[in-house]
Amino acid sequence: MALLPVAIVISLALFALYLKSKQQRIAKLPAGAKQLPGPKGLPLIGRVHDVPPEKTWLKFYEWSKVYGPIYQHEMFGSVHIWISSEEIAHELLSRRAAVYSDRPLIPNLPTNRTGGEYLALHGRNDTWKRQRRLAQQLMATSANASLHNYPTKERDRFLYLLSQDPSQYREYVEQFTARTVSRLSWGSTHPSGILRKTTFGLLETISPSGALPNVISWLMHVPYFMSPWKQKEYARHEEEARLFKSNMKYVHDRINDGTAEPSFVRTFLNTLTKQTDGAKWGKESEAMYVVGQMAIAGALTIGSPIQSFLLAMLHYPEWQKKLQAEIDDVCGDCPNWEDREKMPLLRAVVKEVIRWRPPVPTGIPHATEKDDVWNGYFIPAGATIHALEWGITRNEELYPDAETFNPARWLEPSYPTYKEPLTQHPNLHGFSQFGFGRRTCQGVPIVEQDLFLAMGGIAWAFNVTKKRRADGTEVPVHWNEYSPLLIAKPAPFEFDAAPRNQAIAARVQAMWESGKGEDDVEEERQRALEKKMEADRVRERHERANKERDEDVASVGGSDTSGPSERGSEGSIATSFEKSDGFDIWA
Numbered sequence: 001m002a003l004l005p006v007a008i009v010i011s012l013a014l015f016a017l018y019l020k021s022k023q024q025r026i027a028k029l030p031a032g033a034k035q036l037p038g039p040k041g042l043p044l045i046g047r048v049h050d051v052p053p054e055k056t057w058l059k060f061y062e063w064s065k066v067y068g069p070i071y072q073h074e075m076f077g078s079v080h081i082w083i084s085s086e087e088i089a090h091e092l093l094s095r096r097a098a099v100y101s102d103r104p105l106i107p108n109l110p111t112n113r114t115g116g117e118y119l120a121l122h123g124r125n126d127t128w129k130r131q132r133r134l135a136q137q138l139m140a141t142s143a144n145a146s147l148h149n150y151p152t153k154e155r156d157r158f159l160y161l162l163s164q165d166p167s168q169y170r171e172y173v174e175q176f177t178a179r180t181v182s183r184l185s186w187g188s189t190h191p192s193g194i195l196r197k198t199t200f201g202l203l204e205t206i207s208p209s210g211a212l213p214n215v216i217s218w219l220m221h222v223p224y225f226m227s228p229w230k231q232k233e234y235a236r237h238e239e240e241a242r243l244f245k246s247n248m249k250y251v252h253d254r255i256n257d258g259t260a261e262p263s264f265v266r267t268f269l270n271t272l273t274k275q276t277d278g279a280k281w282g283k284e285s286e287a288m289y290v291v292g293q294m295a296i297a298g299a300l301t302i303g304s305p306i307q308s309f310l311l312a313m314l315h316y317p318e319w320q321k322k323l324q325a326e327i328d329d330v331c332g333d334c335p336n337w338e339d340r341e342k343m344p345l346l347r348a349v350v351k352e353v354i355r356w357r358p359p360v361p362t363g364i365p366h367a368t369e370k371d372d373v374w375n376g377y378f379i380p381a382g383a384t385i386h387a388l389e390w391g392i393t394r395n396e397e398l399y400p401d402a403e404t405f406n407p408a409r410w411l412e413p414s415y416p417t418y419k420e421p422l423t424q425h426p427n428l429h430g431f432s433q434f435g436f437g438r439r440t441c442q443g444v445p446i447v448e449q450d451l452f453l454a455m456g457g458i459a460w461a462f463n464v465t466k467k468r469r470a471d472g473t474e475v476p477v478h479w480n481e482y483s484p485l486l487i488a489k490p491a492p493f494e495f496d497a498a499p500r501n502q503a504i505a506a507r508v509q510a511m512w513e514s515g516k517g518e519d520d521v522e523e524e525r526q527r528a529l530e531k532k533m534e535a536d537r538v539r540e541r542h543e544r545a546n547k548e549r550d551e552d553v554a555s556v557g558g559s560d561t562s563g564p565s566e567r568g569s570e571g572s573i574a575t576s577f578e579k580s581d582g583f584d585i586w587a
């Protein structure tokens, strides 16, 4: 009871503070300007209580239909502005880039704006400018060399694994993206396992639904020893730093013994730093994090559209048939990157998957550096600006019947998104789903090639169909269940992926055989060993059960038919890939 007066005093003080800050905000409004519309909030907390923990983008989209294509709400004293119109996003984030290119503070990663480790989250300052220039250069060098054919090598491996066990598709998709970007970054697949782990941890650290301090920002002041979030992030960060340092050493060693494969780090060490003005690219310790950031982005994002593609093929089998017809017509074999000009439908499918199920549905927020007025509305300095990618892709004027997966919108002149020539369009350059202004995504060449090859490869190799139960009924597949973090991935679903014919099955096997590396041989050996051990265990269990039953029969003299059934034992055999080094990225 003694606490009650204290609680009342604290509540009154907080309420007085709230009134004062509200008054200050109103006083700040420039003459003639008004505040953006938006949902009214509660004192102190603002409007958080009815934002659901899952699929928040649907709620923000719903509000856009009530309050318009740009609106604001508050969360614990910070102003959040949501934009659901591509035109307004361009007007503010691109044309007024000098004001709108900063990043907000992430309470659960308070060094994000100044630490120099994650350029995608960094404040707009000289460190970010230098890092962005370096990332651009590394990406361009790699893209000019067709990404050293790494995505094709990994795609061939991926198709083989998928043919072996489609139920493990999420694991294989994540292996494909992480291994490809590991090769691009460091010239080897060996870092990909730990990269996946530390990267997923970072996604949790920075996502509003991943760590409580990102929503209740004052929790960032809780001391380390009392903060589970700080402790978790510290351990993750240490592991990541060890990974990045050992990867740099690995590339140095390979350069020294003359076996370094092409990679971002090799380009930095062997080419950029040797230029007369090489210092402009920054120190090696900084390049380590720039490359790390590229690897993080590559490992995190691309798996989402590949999984969404499978979902689309299950809901729209007619588009799978059309795609297979294009592939058979143009390639007569598994599509290669060199075939892209002749394959507008495959490019349209890639783009439409990203539009239909945006991988970053709430966008990556920008922040304003100065007060601004747009169309008579006041946008304060320090506001967090979200280009709501989900809302942008639902604009019925640009994307009629937006909920429908329809690649034709990129291919037929009757649609507003059609563009010629079809040897070039559609493509992903300048697509709203990769952001705006000075902050646009730097990985588009990787996304474009990875998705073209993976989606084309799947459609060439398999008929992806809904599973059927023994009684002939279909196993239902969800329509739009996605994970809640900043990069959203579909919830697991079941499907069959049967090779389209014997010749293709043999070709998939041959592609795998010709491309497999030492790590694959080792994994195969491991898989065979584990299978044998599991079979031995099952056999031993059977023998033991039989022996016990014989003994029981002998002692009771009856005919006991109980005991483990054969079917039950066999059902427990697991493949090694089910127990692979992966981890569940569905959180």
Ligand code: HEM
Pocket: 119, 120, 121, 122, 132, 135, 293, 294, 295, 297, 298, 299, 301, 302, 305, 359, 360, 363, 364, 365, 366, 433, 434, 435, 436, 437, 438, 439, 440, 441, 442, 443, 444, 446, 447
């Ligand atoms: C489907 C895959 C991807 C999607 C949908 C995507 C989307 C985005 C978005 C929406 C942004 C924020 C843009 C803004 O703030 O306006 C972004 C930034 C960024 N992306 Fe991507 N991205 C993808 C893959 C990649 C890949 C593969 C890489 C690198 C290998 C990459 C590197 C970056 C970097 C470095 C930034 C930060 C740029 C900056 O802040 O200056 N992204 N991406």
